[in-house]
Amino acid sequence: MRFKATIFLSLVLIALGGYLYFIEIPGEKKKQEAEIEEKRLFGFSQTAVTNLSIQTQNGASIDFLHEPADPDNPWRITHPVEAIANEAASSALISQVERLQASRMIEEKAEDLKEFGLDPPIYTVIVTLNRADTEILEVGSENLTGNQVYVRKGMGTPVYLAPVSIKQTLNKELKEWRRQELFRFAFTDVKRVQIESPREQIEIIREGDGWRIRWPRERSGHQKPNEAKGDPNEISNLLGSLSSLRGEEFIDERKADWIKGLGDPILNLSLLIGDLEHPAFFYQAPFEPETVYAVTTPTAPIYKLSRGAFNILEEPASSYRDRRVVDLGDPASVEQISIKKGKETVLLERKEGEWSIKKGEAPMKVEASLVNGLLFELNELRVDQFPEPAPAPAKAGLSNPDWSVQLKGKEGKPLGAVSFGRIEGDLAYVQSSNQPGPVLLKKEETDRAQKARDEIKPSEAPVPPPAQPASPAGSAEPKKG
Helix, strand or coil: HHHHHHHHHHHHHHHHHHHHHHHHHHHHHHHHHHHHHHHHHHCCCHEEEEEEEEECCCCCCEEEEEECCCCCCEEEEEEECCEEHHHHHHHHHHHHHCCCCCCCCEEEECCCCCCCCCCEEEEEEEEEEEEEEEEEEEEEEECCCCCCEECCCCCCCCCEEEECHHHHCCCHHHHHCCCCCCCCCCCEEEEEEECCCCEEEEEEEEEEEEEEEECCCCCCCCCCCCEECHHHHHHHHHHHHCCCCCCEEEECCCCCHHHHHCCCCCEEEEEEEEEEEEEEEEEEECCCCEEEEEEECCCCCEEEEEEHHHHHHHCCHHEECCCCCCCCCCCCCCCCCEEEEEEEEEEEEEEEEEEEEEECCCEECCHHHHHHHHHHHHHCCCCCCCCCCCCCCCCCCCCCCCCEEEECHHHEEEEEEEEEEECCEEEEEEEEECCCEEEEEHHHHHHHHHHHHHHEEEEEEEECCCCCCCCCCCCCCCCCC
């Protein structure tokens, strides 16, 4: 009997759950959606918007043209200037108007609109749909609590209360409705960055998943330029700074006269994005030390930006160089380590997960943690200074280094090599396969690597010799003697 009652209760619960899932919850969801639709003041789609106008109570207006088919510049300002619009701000406003909900109706036929701040409205938004139909939103003053604002949909329509956020969105100066970015790009689309100033010329080139930097040698412009790996993090920071460069003010009139008056550029920049070059020229007026003027395309305005935002472009080439001495990627890929100090060479090898050490005699086991400690310290070495011009190896004590290490992977694949040379104060000269010439590291870092090297000692037990194949059945080993 108890078993049948349990089955009955289970069936009742299943039926109740099915009712809630298939009937009650969808019904409640539809009811909520219907309530939202009932409160919405407009029913247009963003894709139908072709024009937008924002008018203020003092008679000023900003007019927009919307062209969704243009992915690069879907919004343009046509009045009071012709300029590319701030896409995010324009789209956010239209989205907000489209979804605007009234919390309640205040008056169906208001006789005194001044008490609502609607005679005249503080803002009037006119949305043109398909270049023919229009929708109007008038925004007035805030209610007593300040969290809602009085609105209506044009002459003769009821007055509603709506979220005050719509008024806050409209409260922008002209410059905030304009596109402020000097450049728009996806990081992955940038193939090259060229920076040229009176002090230095830098070329940053994408190579596969990495970067390479080129800059002229100091002694002669006819020599082959310096080259080095780029630091992906620093270059990513540079691209981020370029994408966030924004004009704080705009010059639209007499641009040619302005440029003549600014003199020679203090810096030229060129971005290769996809297959197109995007140049920019930066100027500084002697009477405005905290302001930089940027000129990009003939149709764009002259941008005024702060000196602080521009400063990152004046960083030297060394700022973007890869400072890693060894680029292991995965230290676990190292299969062989050769350490040379003076005339002595120590060979470390890993087979089947076990490390052994050989110093002229039979290989001995060594603790893996000690070897991993050395690999960790080598992988953490970072360049402190890039001497310019790079000294000759002999001068840096690298013709006959104090000690050196070579790293190899499977099948003897070279993974990195480092030589440690002369000490100069609290710095040490180092030459590595990851750097084109001698570099300077902090001595405390090279000391840690040396300490990790010295801690590698063989254990007492020698490595067992490889197992001999078993003799065939029935055969006997030949007797010695």
